[in-house]
Amino acid sequence: MGAKILDGKLIADELRAKVATEALSLSAKLGRRPGLAAVLVGEDPASHAYVKSKQKATNEAGMVSFEHRLPENTSEKDLLALIAKLNADNAVDGILVQLPLPKQIDTARVIEAVDPAKDVDGFHPMNAGKLSTGLPSLVPGTPLGCIIMAKKAHASLAGLDAVVVGRSNIVGKPLAQLLIAESATVTIAHSKTKDLKEACRRADLLCVAIGKPEFVKADWVKPGATVIDVGINRVPGADGKNKLVGDVAYEEVSKVAGWITPVPGGVGRITVACLLVNTLRAAAARGGLAVPNL
Numbered sequence: 001m002g003a004k005i006l007d008g009k010l011i012a013d014e015l016r017a018k019v020a021t022e023a024l025s026l027s028a029k030l031g032r033r034p035g036l037a038a039v040l041v042g043e044d045p046a047s048h049a050y051v052k053s054k055q056k057a058t059n060e061a062g063m064v065s066f067e068h069r070l071p072e073n074t075s076e077k078d079l080l081a082l083i084a085k086l087n088a089d090n091a092v093d094g095i096l097v098q099l100p101l102p103k104q105i106d107t108a109r110v111i112e113a114v115d116p117a118k119d120v121d122g123f124h125p126m127n128a129g130k131l132s133t134g135l136p137s138l139v140p141g142t143p144l145g146c147i148i149m150a151k152k153a154h155a156s157l158a159g160l161d162a163v164v165v166g167r168s169n170i171v172g173k174p175l176a177q178l179l180i181a182e183s184a185t186v187t188i189a190h191s192k193t194k195d196l197k198e199a200c201r202r203a204d205l206l207c208v209a210i211g212k213p214e215f216v217k218a219d220w221v222k223p224g225a226t227v228i229d230v231g232i233n234r235v236p237g238a239d240g241k242n243k244l245v246g247d248v249a250y251e252e253v254s255k256v257a258g259w260i261t262p263v264p265g266g267v268g269r270i271t272v273a274c275l276l277v278n279t280l281r282a283a284a285a286r287g288g289l290a291v292p293n294l
């Protein structure tokens with residue numbers, strides 16, 4: 001029997017509809033619409049596509065999107081000056097600096113420059129620290145999307161053997177923290193793990209975020225396991241055009257897994273919806289209002 005599909009579009013659409021309703025009532029209370037500033041440096045086509053879809057979703061949810069596109073050769077000083085301006089701008093509730101940044105810019109310094117109250121990506125060390133100590137914080141969208149997906153397959157994640165493949169600050173580490181908060185038993189595996197295949201095979205819940213196309217194969221997966229694929233990789237398709245594939249070999253793994261997220265149409269869709277939730281939260285908190293629970 002094939003795996004059941006966790007449909008990211010369906011789940012994201014539900015969440016976005018709730019955000020739109022809350023944004024309307026919050027706008028009435030604040031006397032303005034919640035605002036998200038997106039900062040994009042350089043010409044990376046994938047980053048342009050991501051930012052465009054985030055802006056479209058922001059507008060569709062009844063929030064304001066501010067766009068800042070800077071050339072590839074932008075200096076760190078100029079980028080920091082823009083962030084300082086956005087930090088001080090009352091119409092801006094959330095600031096999103098699309099990563100990766102060009103080589104001349106120190107990413108950590110930029111992340112630390114964003115006001116933690118406007119850090120809708122949840123990347124600031126203040127928010128990362130709050131997450132790891134169980135305090136309320138702005139949580140990165142992709143790991144939050146993984147948890148939302150996993151909870152569609154399991155009423156509770158408590159006691160599950162969860163394996164996270166990948167240890168990035170954006171996905172792997174915060175996802176592990178969120179899974180611990182859900183009382184899962186968490187292993188973080190990565191490229192130096194002694195026997196990665198064996199580590200994956202122990203998972204009831206396998207989350208993969210390594211950026212390697214179709215890396216995880218069917219015999220890496222415990223029969224019936226839930227597989228959450230965070231990868232979005234562009235590879236040449238049979239027709240010569242590029243196609244998107246995940247970090248999991250979908251065709252073969254879906255024959256073994258109990259539940260699986262497709263790529264595209266999986267976690268990526270929910271990531272954007274979670275960014276909107278964070279913008280709403282940031283706007284409410286900045287206005288001294290109750291933060292809607294979505």
Ligand code: GUN
Pocket residue numbers: 096097098099100121141142170
């Ligand atoms: N680059 C890859 N993923 C992300 C993300 O979630 N946020 C930002 N800002 N950049 C990214």
